Amino acid sequence: MSKHLNSEKTTTATLDKTDASPKDDFTKSALYAVLDISVKVVSSIAVVVIGIAGWRLQRSDQQSRKIEDQQRAAIADRERAERHYLPMLRSLTEVDVLLAEAAADYTWQTHSSAEAARESKLGSHLAYFGASLIFPDKEPSFRMVTAHDNAIAQQHPVMISIPARPAVLLIAELMRLAPFFKRMEAQTTHVDLVDGELVFADKRGRFVDSIALDTRTLAAWHAWFPKSGMSLHDLYYEVDIDTMADGLHEQLRTVAEEAVTANADVLSSEYVKIRDDVLKSRNDLMPMAK
Numbered sequence: 001m002s003k004h005l006n007s008e009k010t011t012t013a014t015l016d017k018t019d020a021s022p023k024d025d026f027t028k029s030a031l032y033a034v035l036d037i038s039v040k041v042v043s044s045i046a047v048v049v050i051g052i053a054g055w056r057l058q059r060s061d062q063q064s065r066k067i068e069d070q071q072r073a074a075i076a077d078r079e080r081a082e083r084h085y086l087p088m089l090r091s092l093t094e095v096d097v098l099l100a101e102a103a104a105d106y107t108w109q110t111h112s113s114a115e116a117a118r119e120s121k122l123g124s125h126l127a128y129f130g131a132s133l134i135f136p137d138k139e140p141s142f143r144m145v146t147a148h149d150n151a152i153a154q155q156h157p158v159m160i161s162i163p164a165r166p167a168v169l170l171i172a173e174l175m176r177l178a179p180f181f182k183r184m185e186a187q188t189t190h191v192d193l194v195d196g197e198l199v200f201a202d203k204r205g206r207f208v209d210s211i212a213l214d215t216r217t218l219a220a221w222h223a224w225f226p227k228s229g230m231s232l233h234d235l236y237y238e239v240d241i242d243t244m245a246d247g248l249h250e251q252l253r254t255v256a257e258e259a260v261t262a263n264a265d266v267l268s269s270e271y272v273k274i275r276d277d278v279l280k281s282r283n284d285l286m287p288m289a290k
Contacts, residue, residue, distance in 0.1 A: 085259050087134045089271055092256045093278045094129045095168055098122065099252065101282075102175065102245035111237060116178040119241075123175025130168035131216070135255075142167040142251045144244065148226045151238035164252070166220035171244045173217055180211060181236040192229035193221055200232065 102122060109115065141161045149157035162170070177198075188200040188208045196218050197210045213221055260267045 084136050085263060085267055086270060086274070088136055089256055089259065089267065090274050090278075091129065091133045092252050093274050095126065095133060096249055096252045096256070097278055097282060098126045098129060099168075099171075099245045099249040102126070102171075103242045103249055106240075106242040106245070109241070111182070113179070113182060116182045119175045119178040123172045123178070127169055127172035127176060127214075130165060130172050133165050133168065135164065140164050140251075140255055142248060144170075144224060144247065146226070147224050147230060147235065147239055150240055150243065151230065151234040153240075160223045162220045162223055164255070166217055167248060168252075169214060169217045170220040170224060171241065171248065173214055174239070174244075175241060177211070178236070181232065184209060185232055185236060188232050190229055191232050191235055193225050 105122075106119070141163050143159045143161055144167060145154070145157040146160055148154075184200050187202060189203045190201045190205070192199045192201070193213075194210075196215065197212050199210045200208045202208050256271070260271045
């Protein structure tokens with residue numbers, strides 16, 4: 001009997017221990033919930049931070065690429081403008097220097113044989129560089145006073161418009177022919193423009209000689225020279241080479257300045273370098289300075 005009672009007590013004690021052992025589950029506790037939420041919040045924040053960092057990195061990379069593209073485009077634009085305008089500025093400057101020299105040296109002409117020879121030499125140089133003028137966009141036209149109104153110093157002269165290259169080549173040809181005019185003055189009194197030639201006649205109107213003109217200047221000659229011709233004296237002694245040269249010099253300079261102003265960031269410093277280089281080599285461009 002006592003054994004049975006002891007056995008029941010033991011069984012009861014064991015059941016009591018079993019009922020007491022399963023305490024509250026930790027995963028269901030408030031602390032666990034707080035920790036779990038905290039971990040998830042931190043994880044979410046980390047994901048957001050990483051996303052923001054990635055976005056900022058991508059944006060920075062895009063901005064860097066954009067800046068690089070802009071820099072490449074600016075370099076390409078600069079190179080394009082240089083290729084487009086620098087040859088023109090070089091040719092304009094070379095011709096401009098020669099015209100400035102002619103305007104300075106022939107203000108008070110003596111018309112001596114030695115001066116005519118120097119004038120012809122400078123005219124040949126001017127013709128060479130004038131033929132090399134480059135106008136990448138459109139060749140401008142220059143205004144000139146007609147030969148007759150130039151010779152008589154007309155206060156309100158008739159102006160004609162001639163393309164830049166022929167205008168420069170016309171004055172170059174006048175200078176180049178100075179020795180021929182000098183030689184012909186003892187025999188002839190009148191000059192006509194006939195079939196691309198200057199035809200010289202004596203005071204009785206008889207043919208004396210003729211000289212062919214540069215085909216590149218014929219249209220300019222027909223616009224500039226009187227249809228009825230003019231006296232050799234007026235053509236050689238009265239037509240002001242210095243006035244013609246100075247007028248073309250100003251108009252060439254205007255063309256160069258307009259190109260530089262329109263592309264100032266690219267061409268300003270380059271134009272200064274070109275002018276400096278041409279002026280330094282003036283002894284080659286202007287043999288009269290030797």
